[in-house]
Amino acid sequence: MRRAALLAIGTALAAIMAVAPANAQQALGVKTEAAPKAAPKYDPTKPYPAYTAPKTAWGAPNIMGIWSNASLTPLTRPASLKDQKALTDEQVAKLEGDVQIEIEEGNAPTDPNAPADFVAKTTVQRPEFAAAGGDVGGYNRGWLDPGNHVMRVNGEARTSLLTTPTGSPPARKAGAQTATPEVPGFMAHIGESPTKRGGAFENMESRSAGERCIVSFGRNGGPPMFANGFYNNNYEFVQTPDHIVINVEMNHDPRIIRLNAKHRTDDVRPYFGDSIGWWEGDTLVVETTNIPQSQQFMGSWKDLKVTEKFKRVAEDRLFYSFTVEDPTLWDAPWGGEYEFHPLETQRLFEYACHEGNYALPGILSGARVEEAKAAGKKY
8 A cells, every 4th residue: 555655656756747837847856957958049130140951850841841822912913013033121010010900809709789781891801811711701810821921031121022123924926825714814804795605604613623622722732832812822842862842732732743854745734733842952942834724823834834943041031932934835934932931830721612412513503593583594
């Protein structure tokens, strides 16, 4: 009995010691080691510090982790900013301040007695949110994570992700033929009369891959990869000696990059194209070709080549740049750059999209009703 009691006391003491904070352990006379110092966080308003990325067990630069590219900065520069490459401190404060107002208003509880035609009052609301029905509470703030800071690169607050002089895609070659997607783009022909939209609503395969939840409705998976402006702009990077996998939260799409390999020659065009990669020092270079027509970029797909570069420039920053080439469409390569930052929760969630519900049947049924009305028939 006494032995059992002593064992119980000893076990309890061991448990206390295991969970006791350092000062409590010191008070009990236990010698403790100093906790390892956390790596200093990078100040995004400053240029990149001198930094050497950690290495994997096989000696490659380690870029693994869960990263986000959510940002307020658009892909192309607003026309009002003309040739302004970087925002002033005052412009940054205004943009980020407006978003805080948007967040506070979005977090306000919805009146449970509000009528069906209720429209929420908003001081500031981005056009994309209004277009998505945000004014009726369809996407309150609990569902949104578009980013609340402007994108900085090497300390500079950028006006666009594109790095062209105008912050916009270059002009196409005279007479260049752009791609015609196999299916309409996301939400294409919504609101058009049945006589103008052709076969866009004939069946579910005539709707976009984004509406069908095959890939993101934006260009999260790329290439090139961009945040979508709404939510789920998160990525898990996984490395092996022979592959890099970028698991894209929206829409649960893994980009598989073969290292030190050659492009396939069978003309198969998988989703996200055919990606091969190699290391140039601490920089991962990824080259993608064979992009499918349904994922055309800026009118290009058949002869499109995208070169992406990833480099860990600080413990909590991953620099990303991309170069787009299509000699049939543009006179010279062009591209852009931005930074990934770590996702605080370091966890991806399933992007369930519309599996199991009636989004597509509803879209198609609604089209049948509109067509019947246009023909003067009852449905």
